[in-house]
Amino acid sequence: MTGLHTADQVRAAESQVLARTPEGALMQRAATGLATVCLRLAGRAVGLRVTLLVGAGDNGGDALWAGALLTRRGAAVTGLLLDPARAHPAGLAALRRAGGRVTGDPAAAGLHRADLVLDGITGTGGRGGLRPGAAEAVARAVAGPGLLVAVDLPSGVDADTGAVDGEAFPAQHTVTFGAVKPGLVVGEGRGFAGRVHLVDIGLELPAPTARQLTDADVAARLADPGAGDDKYSQGVVGVHAGSATYPGAGVLCTGAALRSRPGLVRYAGTAAEGVRAAWPEAIVTDGRPADAGRVQAWVVGPGAGTDDEARSVLAEVLATDLPVLVDADALTLLAASPELARGRSAPTVLTPHDREFTRFGWELGGDRIGAARTAAADLGVTVLLKGDATVVAGPDGTTFVNGTGTPWLATAGTGDVLSGVVGALLATGMDATEAAAVGAHLHGRAGQLAAAGGPLIASDVVRHLPAAVHLLRTAPHVPRARPPVIR
Numbered sequence: 001m002t003g004l005h006t007a008d009q010v011r012a013a014e015s016q017v018l019a020r021t022p023e024g025a026l027m028q029r030a031a032t033g034l035a036t037v038c039l040r041l042a043g044r045a046v047g048l049r050v051t052l053l054v055g056a057g058d059n060g061g062d063a064l065w066a067g068a069l070l071t072r073r074g075a076a077v078t079g080l081l082l083d084p085a086r087a088h089p090a091g092l093a094a095l096r097r098a099g100g101r102v103t104g105d106p107a108a109a110g111l112h113r114a115d116l117v118l119d120g121i122t123g124t125g126g127r128g129g130l131r132p133g134a135a136e137a138v139a140r141a142v143a144g145p146g147l148l149v150a151v152d153l154p155s156g157v158d159a160d161t162g163a164v165d166g167e168a169f170p171a172q173h174t175v176t177f178g179a180v181k182p183g184l185v186v187g188e189g190r191g192f193a194g195r196v197h198l199v200d201i202g203l204e205l206p207a208p209t210a211r212q213l214t215d216a217d218v219a220a221r222l223a224d225p226g227a228g229d230d231k232y233s234q235g236v237v238g239v240h241a242g243s244a245t246y247p248g249a250g251v252l253c254t255g256a257a258l259r260s261r262p263g264l265v266r267y268a269g270t271a272a273e274g275v276r277a278a279w280p281e282a283i284v285t286d287g288r289p290a291d292a293g294r295v296q297a298w299v300v301g302p303g304a305g306t307d308d309e310a311r312s313v314l315a316e317v318l319a320t321d322l323p324v325l326v327d328a329d330a331l332t333l334l335a336a337s338p339e340l341a342r343g344r345s346a347p348t349v350l351t352p353h354d355r356e357f358t359r360f361g362w363e364l365g366g367d368r369i370g371a372a373r374t375a376a377a378d379l380g381v382t383v384l385l386k387g388d389a390t391v392v393a394g395p396d397g398t399t400f401v402n403g404t405g406t407p408w409l410a411t412a413g414t415g416d417v418l419s420g421v422v423g424a425l426l427a428t429g430m431d432a433t434e435a436a437a438v439g440a441h442l443h444g445r446a447g448q449l450a451a452a453g454g455p456l457i458a459s460d461v462v463r464h465l466p467a468a469v470h471l472l473r474t475a476p477h478v479p480r481a482r483p484p485v486i487r
Ligand SMILES: NC(=O)C1=CN([C@@H]2O[C@H](COP(=O)(O)OP(=O)(O)OC[C@H]3O[C@@H](n4cnc5c(N)ncnc54)[C@H](O)[C@@H]3O)[C@@H](O)[C@H]2O)[C@@H](O)CC1
Pocket: 011, 014, 018, 026, 027, 030, 055, 056, 057, 058, 059, 060, 062, 121, 122, 123, 124, 125, 126, 127, 128, 129, 130, 131, 134, 151, 152, 153, 156, 177, 201
């Protein structure tokens, strides 16, 4: 599990270490880690042309110290001082001592021929997007051939939210210190961070503000069937999705549930004929949820319409004491009658995309973690806010940011697949917020496998779910999972 820590949390942990270590020691650790990663990425030191973009704070100090280390290893390092009077004094002196050169002129900083560019403009102390001088230097860096490496955080990205207000440094790699900040993995920031390398600088960190599951974490939560299991003990999920005219959502959602968890899927709805034809393994009725037989969780909404019948089905399943996943059309209905979800005794999971989210009247700015948390607390539900990095927030504030997936998943029907996956996990009795996070991770991995040869369609994701489970289970360090407990 990767813990995500806010800038304040990291700063507080840093000040504890600062109080008991010699001056500059922490920055030395950061700079040494940074230089080590740079050498690994570049594959050599001697003759390596490096340009440092140096801002006015300690982030610039890290870059200068790392530049000094690289100079000593034989690199040709130039520091571009964006605010020369405020450049970190000790770092600047170290670079000069080592034989590095400095300039205040972006045109003279060698960005057109650098092998490596280190972005030390701002880190956790940055506010807002790049200022004009910094933006000009970044534009030159982007136009040049150098590998773009951000120091701690791509400048211009908000450490806590990933919001980018204006321009930011588009890093190919980010070397971050002490802890991964949420802004590196969520929101727009995710797209600016590139590959994230965490350097341990010996901080004692508090509980993270949010978490990111690894393959091993997810595998550990996916239990094998035991010798005494039968189809009922594996979790039975009910699906109400699709319509007679558009059965696709019912077919995809039912198929995803079947392929995620080999228990039993019951389908109830007007897409019955299409679902029966596609999935003989499902138990299908064209009646209402109450006609479907016993289930341990419901998925309701994808392609199910927003008419009175659909509304009454939604009210029926939300009136049960079973976990319910509400998606798509059912979210539109719920947004108009949120009281149906408020105060339920069993867990409810909402899986909105941005438009569905704002229909509830919740604001969605650059802070997707904050928005999902506010919504979850408002209704007392788990909110899975879909996006490039899906955010899952539970009613108690537990938060996950998903780290798997591919842009190819932005295609019709993949949301129906996600609902089926999470619904199947809910039916096993898994905690609802974990089920949403585990389901998002598995769905993303299946999407990555399905997209290996190029574009994918949603049914490709369904087909790749078993291979994705296998991939997760063969990840390093997977502990054995205990069998699920079915109520
Ligand atoms: N506190 C510590 O002991 C350590 C801090 N470290 C580094 O220190 C960084 C934080 O340093 P600081 O708190 O000095 O802050 P930063 O270096 O992140 O930036 C603050 C400076 O940038 C200016 N600034 C703010 N927004 C700007 C913008 N949009 N465009 C241009 N300039 C802007 C401010 O005026 C201020 O002078 C971390 O990200 C990390 O890189 C590491 O060396 C590890 C140890």
